[in-house]
Amino acid sequence: MALVAGPRALFDKVWDAHVVVQREDGQNLLWIDRHFLHEGSFHAFDKLKGRGAEVARPDLTFGIEDHYVPTRVRDLAKIDPAIRDMIERLRGNASRHHLKLFGLDDPGQGIVHVVGPEQGLTLPGLTIVCGDSHTATHGAFGALAFGIGASEVAHVLMTQTLWQKRPKRMRINVDGKLAPGIVAKDIALSIIAAIGADGAAGHAMEYAGSSVRALSMEGRLTLCNLSIEAGGRCGMVAPDETTIAYLRGRPFAPQGADFDRAAADWLALASDADAVFDKEVSLDGSGIAPIVTWGTSPEDALPITMAVPDPDKAGDPGRAAHIRDAIDYMGLKPGQKLTDIRVDRIFIGSCTNSRIEDMRAAAAVLAGRKAQVPGLVSPGSAQVKRQAEEEGLDRIFTAAGLEWVDSGCSMCVGMNGDLVAPGERCASTTNRNFRGRQGPGSRTHLMSPAMAAAAAVTGHLTDMRPLLKGRN
Amino acid sequence: MEAFTKLNGMACPLPLSSVDTDQLIPARFMKRSRAEGYGGFLLHDLRFDEAGAPRPDFPLNAPERAGAQVIVARRNFGSGSSREAAVYALVDYGIRCVIAPSFGDIFASNAVNNGLLPAKVTEADGESLIAALEDGAHDMLVDLEDCRIVVGNLSVPFTVDPVWRTKLLNGWDDIDLTMSQADAIKAFVAADVQARPWAMPRRGG
Numbered sequence: 001m002a003l004v005a006g007p008r009a010l011f012d013k014v015w016d017a018h019v020v021v022q023r024e025d026g027q028n029l030l031w032i033d034r035h036f037l038h039e040g041s042f043h044a045f046d047k048l049k050g051r052g053a054e055v056a057r058p059d060l061t062f063g064i065e066d067h068y069v070p071t072r073v074r075d076l077a078k079i080d081p082a083i084r085d086m087i088e089r090l091r092g093n094a095s096r097h098h099l100k101l102f103g104l105d106d107p108g109q110g111i112v113h114v115v116g117p118e119q120g121l122t123l124p125g126l127t128i129v130c131g132d133s134h135t136a137t138h139g140a141f142g143a144l145a146f147g148i149g150a151s152e153v154a155h156v157l158m159t160q161t162l163w164q165k166r167p168k169r170m171r172i173n174v175d176g177k178l179a180p181g182i183v184a185k186d187i188a189l190s191i192i193a194a195i196g197a198d199g200a201a202g203h204a205m206e207y208a209g210s211s212v213r214a215l216s217m218e219g220r221l222t223l224c225n226l227s228i229e230a231g232g233r234c235g236m237v238a239p240d241e242t243t244i245a246y247l248r249g250r251p252f253a254p255q256g257a258d259f260d261r262a263a264a265d266w267l268a269l270a271s272d273a274d275a276v277f278d279k280e281v282s283l284d285g286s287g288i289a290p291i292v293t294w295g296t297s298p299e300d301a302l303p304i305t306m307a308v309p310d311p312d313k314a315g316d317p318g319r320a321a322h323i324r325d326a327i328d329y330m331g332l333k334p335g336q337k338l339t340d341i342r343v344d345r346i347f348i349g350s351c352t353n354s355r356i357e358d359m360r361a362a363a364a365v366l367a368g369r370k371a372q373v374p375g376l377v378s379p380g381s382a383q384v385k386r387q388a389e390e391e392g393l394d395r396i397f398t399a400a401g402l403e404w405v406d407s408g409c410s411m412c413v414g415m416n417g418d419l420v421a422p423g424e425r426c427a428s429t430t431n432r433n434f435r436g437r438q439g440p441g442s443r444t445h446l447m448s449p450a451m452a453a454a455a456a457v458t459g460h461l462t463d464m465r466p467l468l469k470g471r472n
Numbered sequence: 473m474e475a476f477t478k479l480n481g482m483a484c485p486l487p488l489s490s491v492d493t494d495q496l497i498p499a500r501f502m503k504r505s506r507a508e509g510y511g512g513f514l515l516h517d518l519r520f521d522e523a524g525a526p527r528p529d530f531p532l533n534a535p536e537r538a539g540a541q542v543i544v545a546r547r548n549f550g551s552g553s554s555r556e557a558a559v560y561a562l563v564d565y566g567i568r569c570v571i572a573p574s575f576g577d578i579f580a581s582n583a584v585n586n587g588l589l590p591a592k593v594t595e596a597d598g599e600s601l602i603a604a605l606e607d608g609a610h611d612m613l614v615d616l617e618d619c620r621i622v623v624g625n626l627s628v629p630f631t632v633d634p635v636w637r638t639k640l641l642n643g644w645d646d647i648d649l650t651m652s653q654a655d656a657i658k659a660f661v662a663a664d665v666q667a668r669p670w671a672m673p674r675r676g677g
């Protein structure tokens with residue numbers, strides 16, 4: 001059903017294919033192809049129970065244990081009963097409604113945004129929702145994927161549809177060859193620093209340009225993951241041969257001739273050459289340096305070669321107040337070189353950077369070196385864990401003195417008890433440097449896996465490029 | 473859902489930008505059932521110190537702001553996590569409207585689903601409202617029919633998505649509306665299976 005005449009963007013093509021009802025006031029009832037649930041879904045199930053309703057399409061609904069799962073001991077008898085209760089509530093709801101559940105014992109378990117793609121549940125051209133803001137991650141495949149709240153989760157459970165207003169479209173063009181060691185995380189943080197943490201609010205983002213095309217699926221997932229940190233409703237990359245090659249043979253993806261038919265449809269989703277966007281932003285990919293955050297919003301990001309900003313030099317009073325509050329919370333001084341910031345620990349993991357490539361990038365820096373500070377490495381899924389172990393990466397981490405644990409959201413959000421202590425500073429591959437995100441009073445610096453590994457090796461924020469000289 | 477037409481109530485300035493949902497309710501409180509009430513957790517780590525005592529300099533703790541129903545904040549309010557618990561914390565505390573120059577998209581739609589109005593103002597008007605409150609004003613009129621905010625002599629317009637406005641004015645709940653579309657959904661599914669046979673997860677995957 002073509003609802004927009006003329007050239008269409010990737011976003012429009014996927015949106016239009018899902019419109020069930022279009023209301024005069026601009027609201028569209030959208031069909032939802034995949035619904036992922038985690039432990040936080042209990043509020044929505046409570047609403048369902050309140051109405052005495054059933055799950056409309058159990059076959060399109062998938063539960064995943066990730067937010068609260070322990071990463072050091074997998075035996076639920078040995079963990080905090082309040083946390084165990086969260087996991088058991090999801091198990092109860094999944095079994096009551098006959099949903100496929102990727103539980104702790106499932107070889108496919110992991111973080112929802114790692115598992116979906118890995119299992120081939122995430123496909124181009126699908127609508128995908130989850131009660132988690134980083135659902136935008138799945139847009140790396142050219143899916144229309146976005147996070148929703150509990151009321152909406154309940155609505156999807158009951159109807160497999162959702163009322164939405166068509167967002168505006170924004171294209172981010174990143175062109176040029178990335179310098180060695182520069183990865184998707186650096187691109188994403190550069191974009192957020194340029195447009196602000198609300199720069200894409202109300203917009204569906206599409207990432208385009210030669211730097212994006214050159215990224216692997218892992219890199220594209222990292223890029224789309226951070227769309228929400230720019231305020232974007234969703235982030236998408238058009239499917240291409242990289243996408244198709246990744247999906248071939250994945251368990252839940254079509255197989256054989258069905259796959260070839262699907263692949264042809266998927267490749268046709270790319271934005272038409274003359275598609276029009278409400279906003280366009282361009283970035284020179286070849287000029288991007290390794291980025292770290294210094295403050296308490298992802299927009300507080302700078303190249304590692306720079307210094308902590310001075311609030312007195314900020315143009316507007318709102319920004320100055322934010323900088324003052326942020327560096328006070330972070331325990332930093334204006335003008336302090338970023339490389340002079342000492343860290344207390346590092347964390348490598350989360351749906352942003354816990355895929356096999358991320359593990360390899362961190363290991364490339366850590367091989368044969370010792371970490372000066374403690375650190376936790378949590379692979380994004382049981383499958384990533386197995387593969388990393390086959391490649392011997394786990395031994396590099398443990399020989400460096402880091403902890404190699406099981407998969408889950410872990411220290412990204414600390415719900416499972418993996419916390420950064422009050423006042424402690426963590427170099428982290430996650431997506432949010434909010435106050436207290438990694439635990440009350442915690443201080444978070446966001447960066448890529450290689451940069452977090454470099455911080456481990458030196459004990460302070462560090463440009464990883466010299467550490468990679470002569471390696472790879 | 474309770475309808476929202478006009479609100480005349482105590483307003484509290486919160487001159488902070490990017491008050492994310494991790495601030496609105498820290499993750500560790502989200503294991504509780506809603507029945508227990510989430511109001512006590514609102515902005516917990518900003519409102520209370522490590523020992524659990526209220527921080528005297530935090531605006532919501534000022535005795536003269538007790539019973540606040542409106543919050544006026546700076547840009548990017550409610551950014552971050554999709555946790556609807558952030559809205560539960562506001563609503564259970566008694567807040568019915570948040571005024572800011574920009575909102576996190578998911579937060580705003582969660583707000584509307586719980587009868588909480590996310591009212592968007594320009595940066596300049598936002599600063600004027602904050603200044604008026606900091607100068608001692610307390611009561612604020614938020615009129616959703618006219619999309620206008622009045623405090624003392626100051627009157628500024630606000631915007632809210634028209635669809636959300638209608639929903640709030642009427643206290644509508646989406647589910648009933650959707651259920652009435654059951655036939656349209658059925659027809660869509662029948663056609664879609666033909667158009668996108670690959671969209672179903674492969675069985676036994």
Ligand code: SF4
Nearest residue numbers: 134350351409412413
């Ligand atoms: S890893 Fe962090 S950001 Fe990702 S889904 Fe889990 S809690 Fe959310």
